[in-house]
Amino acid sequence: MNKKLLTAATLAVFATAAHAQSSVTLYGVIDAGISYVNNSKTATGHDNLFKYDDGVAQGSRWGLRGTEDLGGGLKALFVLENGFNSGNGTLGQGGALFGRQAYVGLSQNNIGSLTFGRQYSFSTDYLGGNYSTGGQTVAGNYAYHINDVDQLTSSRINNAVKFSSANFAGLTFGAMYGFSNQAGAFAGSPTVGTTAGSSRAYSFGVNYANGPFGVGAAYTDIRFPSQSTPAFSTAMANVTTGTVRDLRTFGVGGRYTIAAATLWALYTNTRFEPITGGTTTFAAYEAGAKYAFTPALTAGAGYTYMHLSNANKGHWNQADLSVDYALSKRTDVYALGIYQIASGHNAATGDVQAQIGSSTSYFSTSGTGSDNQLAFRVGIRHKF
Numbered sequence: 083m084n085k086k087l088l089t090a091a092t093l094a095v096f097a098t099a100a101h102a103q104s105s106v107t108l109y110g111v112i113d114a115g116i117s118y119v120n121n122s123k124t125a126t127g128h129d130n131l132f133k134y135d136d137g138v139a140q141g142s143r144w145g146l147r148g149t150e151d152l153g154g155g156l157k158a159l160f161v162l163e164n165g166f167n168s169g170n171g172t173l174g175q176g177g178a179l180f181g182r183q184a185y186v187g188l189s190q191n192n193i194g195s196l197t198f199g200r201q202y203s204f205s206t207d208y209l210g211g212n213y214s215t216g217g218q219t220v221a222g223n224y225a226y227h228i229n230d231v232d233q234l235t236s237s238r239i240n241n242a243v244k245f246s247s248a249n250f251a252g253l254t255f256g257a258m259y260g261f262s263n264q265a266g267a268f269a270g271s272p273t274v275g276t277t278a279g280s281s282r283a284y285s286f287g288v289n290y291a292n293g294p295f296g297v298g299a300a301y302t303d304i305r306f307p308s309q310s311t312p313a314f315s316t317a318m319a320n321v322t323t324g325t326v327r328d329l330r331t332f333g334v335g336g337r338y339t340i341a342a343a344t345l346w347a348l349y350t351n352t353r354f355e356p357i358t359g360g361t362t363t364f365a366a367y368e369a370g371a372k373y374a375f376t377p378a379l380t381a382g383a384g385y386t387y388m389h390l391s392n393a394n395k396g397h398w399n400q401a402d403l404s405v406d407y408a409l410s411k412r413t414d415v416y417a418l419g420i421y422q423i424a425s426g427h428n429a430a431t432g433d434v435q436a437q438i439g440s441s442t443s444y445f446s447t448s449g450t451g452s453d454n455q456l457a458f459r460v461g462i463r464h465k466f
Contacts, residue, residue, distance in 0.1 A: 103151040108466075110144035113137050113222075114168045115461025121436065121452035136168045139220040139406075139416060139463050143174075143182055155191030175238070176311070182238065194247040194256070201244050203237035204256055204287025204300040205331055210234035212289070212298055213335025213348040215370040215384025216440070220416040221402040224457060225384055226440035228398065231364050232331045232350035233302050235440050239283045240310055252292035259284045262305070281309040294339040304329040328355040342374040365389045370402070378408040396426030396434035412465045423454040 114136055122131035136142055145163035152158060163182040165174030175181025185199030211217035214234055216226035226235045244258035260283040282305045289298035304310075307329050333350035348368040355361050370384030382404045390396035404418035426434040436455035 104149070106146060106148040108144070108146060110142075111140050111463065111465050112142050112168055113139050113461060113463045114142070115459055117457060117459040119438070119455065119457045121455045134169050135459065135461075137165075137174075138224055138418075138459055138461055139222040141174065141182070141223070142166055142168045145180075145183070152188075157189045158186075159189055159195065159197070160186040185242075185244075187244075190248075192248050194245060197244050197246070199242065200238055200240050201242045201258065203233055203239050203258065203283070203285035203302045205233040205285060205302040205333060206235060206237045207246075207256070208287040208289045208298040208300045209333045209335050209348065209350070210237075212291075212296060213337055213346045214368060215346075215382065215386070215402050218337075218344065218346055218370060219372055219380075219382030219384065219402070219404045219418075220406045220414075220461070220463070221382065221384065221404045221418050221420065224418065224420045224439045224459070225386070225400075225402045227350070227364075227366050227368075227386065227388060228437045228440070230440040232333060232352045232366060233304075234333075234350070237285075237302060239285065239304075240281070242283070253288075253290050255288040257284075257286050281306045291337075296337040297335070299332075299334040301332045302330070326354050327357045329353070330355075343371060344373075345369075345371045361392050362394055363391050365391070380406045382406070390426065390434070394427070394434075396424065398422060398424045398434075398436070400438070413462070415460070415462050417460045418458070420457045421454070422456075425453060 114134070115138065117133050117135040117138070119131045119133070122129060143163055143165050145161060148160050150158040161183050162180045163184070164180050165182045166172065167174060173179065173181065180200070183200060183202070185197045185201050187195055187197030189195035210226070214226065216222050216224075216235060219225065223235065230236050239258060239260035241263050242258050242260040244256065246256040247254050260281075262282040283303060285300065285302040287298065287300035290296065291298075305328055307326055329352070331350060331352040333348060335346065335348035337344065337346040339345075346369070348366070350364075350366045352364040352366075353361055354363075366386060366388045368384065368386040370382065372380055372382035374380045382402075384402040386398075386400045386402075388396075388398040388400075400420065400422040402418065402420050404416060406414055406416040408414045420438050422436045422438050424434045424436045433453065436453055438455050438457050
């Protein structure tokens with residue numbers, strides 16, 4: 083009897099060890115709520131809008147994440163992540179099945195990971211979540227900058243090879259390259275006889291986070307962004323019409339935590355180089371703070387100033403306020419308010435208009451029809 087018990091126990095240990103060598107996790111987020119926006123553009127002017135709005139605090143998604151232990155600190159890994167609209171069940175990211183992320187690769191302890199597929203740039207990895215109001219609070223996609231011009235939330239690179247380092251006492255860094263996959267266009271050269279070209283991209287980043295302090299920087303360059311399928315960002319409809327030769331964005335941010343308060347600041351500079359004509363530059367200056375009154379209740383505030391220069395002139399001032407209450411570790415409810423006022427002149431479309439948010443689902447790509455806009459939202463978010 084003792085031998086049988088010993089044998090059974092030994093087999094159970096080996097079974098547990100074998101199970102630990104490989105794992106697949108199903109995860110996701112569903113974010114839904116009701117939004118009010120004034121000065122929403124209509125065919126004849128602008129009016130108030132009440133709407134069911136999906137994916138504001140975070141984009142709704144589900145995904146599969148897996149690892150396999152290959153021994154000696156080496157692991158195989160993969161991520162497949164789908165984006166969707168909870169209001170009507172449609173696919174996000176232009177209808178791609180795994181439009182948010184789809185990659186496979188290897189990781190080695192104390193070195194880092196090398197992955198292949200559709201992946202986030204380092205502008206999103208290092209800056210968007212760590213040092214922006216959109217990433218730090220439930221203001222989310224309302225607080226990210228107009229059309230996500232600086233690639234803070236939806237910069238997904240197709241056909242990418244990406245190296246992300248291990249954590250060296252708080253220091254991480256990485257580099258990636260996204261292939262054009264077109265003969266004779268390794269660098270995204272224009273197609274002969276047309277104004278279009280093949281899309282390629284590269285990105286670099288470095289981040290340091292130790293204790294209460296964090297600082298990071300990232301650079302991303304996208305050649306012919308309109309030629310990517312699915313697009314680098316569906317929110318970039320106004321710059322992905324085939325007329326932009328190159329999008330280059332650089333940013334640096336910092337964060338500091340004092341007891342229950344967290345403060346952050348971010349600067350980004352984004353340049354659009356057209357196939358013909360002069361360049362356009364967006365500069366964004368952002369600062370914000372949040373305070374945890376209790377483990378469940380957090381309030382946040384942010385301010386962003388954006389400046390458009392060169393070929394066009396424009397200024398945007400935006401203030402963000404939000405309150406988030408956690409019903410559990412996986413479910414929270416929230417409320418937020420956003421106000422933006424714009425000024426300046428665009429040679430192509432006339433006076434610059436207010437445009438709250440990073441996604442075209444929140445505003446018209448040609449503006450609101452007004453120089454100011456106010457938005458309120460109540461929502462619920464569940465993570466699984």
